[in-house]
Amino acid sequence: xxxxxxxxxxxxxxxxxxxxxxxxxxxxxxxxxxxxxxxxxxxxxxxxxxxxxxxxxxxxxxxxxxxxxxxxxxxxxxxxxxxxxxxxxxxxxxxxxxxxxxxxxxxxxxxxxxxx
Amino acid sequence: xxxxxxxxxxxxxxxxxxxxxxxxxxxxxxxxxxxxxxxxxxxxxxxxxxxxxxxxxxxxxxxxxxxxxxxxxxxxxxxxxxxxxxxxxxxxxxxxxxxxxxxxxxxxxxxxx
Numbered sequence: 001x002x003x004x005x006x007x008x009x010x011x012x013x014x015x016x017x018x019x020x021x022x023x024x025x026x027x028x029x030x031x032x033x034x035x036x037x038x039x040x041x042x043x044x045x046x047x048x049x050x051x052x053x054x055x056x057x058x059x060x061x062x063x064x065x066x067x068x069x070x071x072x073x074x075x076x077x078x079x080x081x082x083x084x085x086x087x088x089x090x091x092x093x094x095x096x097x098x099x100x101x102x103x104x105x106x107x108x109x110x111x112x113x114x115x116x
Numbered sequence: 117x118x119x120x121x122x123x124x125x126x127x128x129x130x131x132x133x134x135x136x137x138x139x140x141x142x143x144x145x146x147x148x149x150x151x152x153x154x155x156x157x158x159x160x161x162x163x164x165x166x167x168x169x170x171x172x173x174x175x176x177x178x179x180x181x182x183x184x185x186x187x188x189x190x191x192x193x194x195x196x197x198x199x200x201x202x203x204x205x206x207x208x209x210x211x212x213x214x215x216x217x218x219x220x221x222x223x224x225x226x227x228x229x
Contacts, residue, residue, distance in 0.1 A: 004158075032216050042122070043207050043220035044159070051216075089158060093216065101147050101213045102218045103172060106158040 003027045004092050007108035010056070013114050019077040021110050023090030026071065030092040034104065035064060035075045038087045047088075080114045087111050120210050120221035122189075128227045135195040135202070137224045147171075147174070148191045149218060150183060153205045166190060198228045207223030 005024045011020045031052040050057040050064045054055035057064050063076045077084055091104040129135050133198040141148050148164055151159040164172040167187035185191040195202055203223050209218040
């Protein structure tokens with residue numbers, strides 16, 4: 001049962017344009033959502049997160065939007081740069097169930113390619 | 117402040133051997149998590165530990181796999197009698213108490229031949 005879904009395995013965007021990566025979840029107990037970026041042969045790097053009490057969080061070129069009623073979140077990157085080319089993972093956690101820890105459920109990732 | 121340190125980065129084992137993967141969390145972090153990424157898949161939670169305690173091992177295979185986080189030293193993920201299906205990237209992450217962001221190490225790539 002895939003509780004966090006990233007339905008687009010890949011996305012190609014031109015440099016300077018907006019990249020929009022999407023993520024859907026099914027577990028209504030999730031209360032915190034994170035985006036990680038991963039380069040080949042490296043570990044995931046934390047990008048940005050959002051609590052379920054918010055609907056938007058912005059950090060520089062990265063903005064995450066959360067639509068709780070639709071159980072959907074998206075990551076916007078603007079403007080996109082070639083160095084953004086990587087695999088992006090959406091992750092979710094339900095802290096109340098894990099006693100203060102941060103057990104994450106990951107999506108399968110979207111490969112973003114930013115072209116010149 | 118050094119990040120999460122994992123070693124070795126690459127590990128090759130023959131079928132039936134044991135694999136030991138080590139993880140040193142970031143300084144001040146009391147929680148350690150192990151995740152596994154199989155080829156073409158996302159990261160899957162395996163186990164969550166605090167010092168000397170396993171908090172949640174719901175993602176660990178029932179046999180051959182074990183994890184520990186002793187009072188002193190790194191966390192160890194141990195795989196006994198490895199099989200080809202154990203070939204994967206194993207990532208360790210750590211977080212402080214009640215913090216929502218987990219920070220990942222660079223992973224150990226296990227290849228079983």
